[in-house]
Amino acid sequence: MTAQYFAPVASPQHPRTTFADRHIGPSPDDLSRMLTAIGYSGADALIDDAVPAAIRGDRPLNLPPALSEPQALARLRELADKNTVLRSMIGLGYHGTFTPGVILRNVLENPGWYTAYTPYQPEISQGRLEALLNFQTVVSDLTGLPVANASLLDEGTAAAEGMALAHRVSKRKDPGAFLIDADALPQTVEVIRTRAVPLGIDVVVADLSGGLPEGDFFGVLVQYPGASGAVRDLAPLAEQAHERGAQVVAAADLLALTLLKPPGESGADIVIGSAQRFGVPFGFGGPHAGYMAVGEGIQRQLPGRLVGVSLDADGAPAYRLALQTREQHIRREKATSNICTAQVLLAVMASMYAVYHGPEGLAAIAERAHGHAVRIASGLREGGVEVVHDSFFDTVLARVPGRASEVVRAARDAGRNLRMVDDDHVGIACDEVTDDGDVTAVLGAFGVSTDLPETTGQAIPDALRRESPYLTHPVFHAHRSETAMLRYLRKLQDKDIALDRSMIPLGSCTMKLNATSEMEAITWPEFANIHPFAPIGQVAGYVELIGELEDWLAEITGYAKVSVQPNAGSQGELAGLLAIRGYHASRGDQARQVCLIPSSAHGTNAASAVMAGMKVVVVKCDDQGNIDLDDLHAKIGKHREQLAAIMVTYPSTHGVFEETIADVCKAVHDAGGQVYVDGANLNALVGLARPGEFGSDVSHLNLHKTFCIPHGGGGPGVGPVGVREHLVPFLPSHPLRAEAGPQDTGVGPISAAPWGSAGILPISWAYIAMMGPDGLREATEGAIIGANYLAARLAPHYPILYTGRNGLVAHECIADLRKITKDTGITAEDVAKRLIDYGFHAPTLSFPVAGTLMIEPTESEDLAELDRFVDALIGIRREIERVAEGGYDRDDNPLKNAPHTAASLITEDWKHAYGREEAAYPVPALRENKYWSPVRRIDQAYGDRNLVCSCPPPEAFED
Known part of the structure; x- marks a missing residue:
């Protein structure tokens, strides 16, 4: 035509x-x-x-009629008001923090940052790449290790990636088990268990306070400080581990590392954790930027994305993603991780928090939190309450035999949530927002004197006090005033192309409008300031919103049940494949481990199948880009007894509706396999077709594509998983929230938080509510x-x-x-x-x-x-x-x-045969509204040969 x-x-x-x-x-x-x-x-x-x-x-979407924007916001306000915002002092890796207004308004609430795409085109991504390089520098400096990545999904999954990395680099013929200290975060332990099972890795949890137990281990995970608050010297444990050929993975609190000796200086090989308390709200569990830092020699096996420095065509320094071919989803079935996106927007916020406060400001925040913890410990001791640990940073563990529930209840009545560890122990975590009123309320809950004790002494041993400098680069010293910070953020934003500037026509990535009214509710305190482990009675609004969203997504896709726990599309893929694995195992079909994947599939499909312990078998595509049915039937015939599943992207990654999808589904089902339809391209199906009704058993959905959660420069994302009835028992569960999934038969937690990145779910809720069934189909x-x-x-x-x-x-x-x-x-x-x-x-x-x-x-x-x-x-x-x-x-x-660039055009030494105007203004309209690339074309190979992954000195940018 x-x-x-x-x-x-x-x-x-x-x-x-x-x-x-x-x-x-x-x-x-x-x-x-x-x-x-x-x-x-x-x-x-x-x-x-x-x-x-x-x-x-053959039926329209059974969804509520569309709400207007005021009506939707009013309904969200009703839901928000059903949540109770108390001062949460629960800890467990989630802490109260204050987001500076200049960062809240100009990053989190700014479409110039939240509508940006992953920086695969680095020339138009220099602003967010610089912000991510700042993040890597913060992590590297604080952990004491030379290379850090540009964020991971959360602390629990970062720990699982740390386990997998330690397993890969182990030089032992028989690697043995992965050992976890009993004082690790409980959700982290369970995420690791979930990930270890399909990989065939044994996990051992033991009290390591007295040293390593007997046995063979390829890796050891220690929490620093521990979940109980205890601060222990990592060096003796690291020395023992290294003598036995094991890698040491430390899960570390970044704020604590401003005062504590860095894990890298104590022998840790890999350090992981979360940057949440660097200015990112609770959000009922996310999104938060996880991190990983590693020592020399293993950086090229680092999962996730790595920002590096290279040169452009004029020899000027320029940022870009380093070692791009190392990205796991590109390696497909040879992948060792399925990480694709990360948490860029949250990493940017955390990096700017460090830029704004600088090392002195961060240390002051840490000292204040530590001081409040010391005062609480002192007051408890004076009142006759046993404080279990003498050495701690911000978390106090109190022993109250048989009285824990009474104390926790009294604190709740006083407006504070504490952690009930067991019947005899209560944990109290202090943070940036803790004040004298909190100290008084906590002491009162224990029934001791509420006279505020003086801040005397400290609970960090001198031998574990940090002596090495950090954040010495000028960027962490130049933006102390709000004016300076505002202008720095604007300077970086102006270097980039995001949806606020022009369309981003990315195939497979669905860069659509993220409406302001969809975004509005996520910063409301009733959604932003809720701890993921707050008592269930305090989160009724969240539970109702999540239930409605899961039901709507199930109706849209034709599945029986949806779980929103996976906090990225790749994690949704893994959850879906683990559900299939669990289903086959429940039927005694453990031999079903082959996953068929068309050659056109997204690279994360093959990577996720590997992570789920499956063997990938590639199915050819024909000249029209469709699945080759002859090759499909041949592969099914060869692997019939071992066939676990097929993963199909529909519409296909080639951008067409394949006519044979029903035949493909039937052939796999007839052989005893399950059908996984990748939901990346669901934007072509909503209101027209339901995967759960045309032959699929399970799908993940990309809320950051079809359902309007912004990409944020490469995260946040949400990848819910939807399943038909027979797979419902095998959805993700969570050890700390029975309501989050099937406890007896679930595959375990996929993410650290029970409902994943719950803090941004109001965006997709608002989109569906305001579009209504007719609007969704019209879209x-x-x-x-x-x-x-x-x-x-x-x-x-x-x-x-x-x-x-x-x-x-x-x-x-x-x-x-x-x-x-x-x-x-x-x-x-x-x-x-x-x-x-x-x-x-x-x-x-x-x-x-x-x-x-x-x-x-x-x-x-x-x-x-x-x-x-x-x-x-x-x-x-x-x-x-x-x-x-x-x-x-x-x-x-x-x-x-x-x-x-503008600089290349105004040079006196213009050597090109074509004119400057041809270069700069190929169409007349550009004279009115011109985007100028800040750098010329970047030399990728140079950057990989000369790997620089932290902030270069200012001299590097001089002429």
Whole structure:
């Protein structure tokens, strides 16, 4: 079908009266014009031709009618008011903190930061990359280890990654078990157990206060300080572990490390933990940035993302993701971790908290928390209450035989939550927000004198006091005033392209509108300031909101039950595969360990299957990008008795609705396997089809894609898992919350917190509530129309690689540049970089097919923006033609030299055959609104050969 471009014409604007009208970018008139360009007179006809009848649902979504924005916010206020916000002194890895207003307003609440994408295009990500390098520097400095990554999902999963890393680097022929100190956080212990079972790793929990027990261990995890608050010298334990060939993993509190001797100086090989208390609210458990730091020699096996420093085309320092091919999801079935996204937005907040306070400010906060703990301990001792540990940082463990529940209840009546460890022990954790009133209330709850004791002495042994400096880089000393901090944040933001600047047409990543009204409730104290282990009676609003959201997601997907615990898509994949594993085991089918995965699948699919203890067998795709049924049946035949599951992305990663999906599901079910449908592309199905009804047994859903939780530069994400009835008993559970999942049959916790990143679930709740059933379906239709409109307009200029029946695509399309590259030398990467000069973030580059661009418009981009993007690609195609015709030199042209910085254009030594205006202003509109890349094209290879992963000195940026 030949595309026709309709120039803007003056016409009455369609009134935007509902939230759905404002969420969906094109007006009805625009959609009509787009459909005409595709060759259709109406949306129903296009959807009927694009979406196979075999998967279409025969019933509409049974969801409440759409709420207006004021109504939705009023309902969220009702739910918030059902939560009770007490001062939580429970600890267990979650602490009260104060988010500086300048960071709250200008990072967490700022679309310039929260709508940014993962920095795969580093030239337009220099701001968030600098912020992440600051984060890595904070972690490296405080832990005393040279290399830290750019965040992990939470402390529990970071500890599990630490176990896996220790296992990989073990040089022992028989690695033995993984040993955990009994004073580790209980949720961390159970997350590790969940992850260890499918990997065949034995986990041993023992009291290590007297040294290592007998046995063979490849790794040892110690908590520093312990869950009980105890501070112990790690050095003797580390020395014993190393003598026995074991790696030492320390789970450390970053704030404590401003006062305590760093674990790296005591012999720890790997240090993990959470940056939550660096200015990130409780959020009922998340999202929070986990971290990992490692010693020399194992940094190239570090899971997650690593920001490094390289050079651009002019030799200037520039930030980028280092060792990108080390990213686990790229390694597919050879993966050793399934980490894909991280917690970038929260890592940025934590890094800016450190930048704002500096080392002196952080130490003062730590000393204040420690001082309050010392006063509580002193008051308890004076009142005759036994304090178990003499050495502690901020947590006091009191022994009150038979009275623990009475004390905890009295404290609750006084407005404070304490931790009931057992019938005889109570834990009290102090933090940044603890004040004299809290000390008085705690002492009163124990029935001792509430006269405030003086802050005398301290409870950190001199031998464990930190002596080494930290945060010495100038960035941690230059932004003390709010004015300076505000301008620093603005400077970094201005270097980047986020959704507030232009569309981000990333195939497979669904960068859609994150509406302000969806975001509003997450910073309300009634949602933000709730500890994940607060008594269940205090979180009635959260429980109701989560229950409604899980029910709505189940209705949308056709599953019996949904769990929101997985805090990333990769963790949702793992949860789904563990449910399948648990189901087969319950039937005595432990031999079913083969997972079939199409060659077109997302890389995390294979990585997650490996993490679930499965053997990956790849199924070929045919020339049209569909699953090769002959190869599928051959693989099923070969592995029939061992077949556990198939993982299918639907619509496919190639951007088409495969007609044979029902046949694929039936073939796998007939062989005794289960069907996993990856929910990454659910934005093409909502309201039109339900995976749980067209043959799938389990899916994870990306709330940070289809359901409007922002990407945040690469996190936060939420990856709920939905299952059919027979898999419900095998959903995630949690040791500290019976309400969070099936306790007897569940697979254990996937995330550290019972409901994962609960603090951002109000976003997706608000989206579904305000769209309503009709709006959700219209959004899906809009996404499919938008993708086909782009494909129709681009097809005369760039071949569209895969299409379904009637030449249609689903929600995304793939532009094939391979022949262009062969003929002209211009690569897909050249086009991606030239798009920066036009003011756009590039589409997904060379995935799932090398030499291509995968483009997804989403439903929230209006027609003017879609046309602006298409016009940019057509303009670039004309530039490519000039290269082919000899008008541009093949090696010296605007594409090969893109992006162009302002500095490169004003130099007196302009050596290029093309003009400066051609480089800077390829279309006239850019003169009114121009994004300038802060750096030129970055040399990736140089950065990998010269690995620098912490803040370089200022001299590196001098001319």
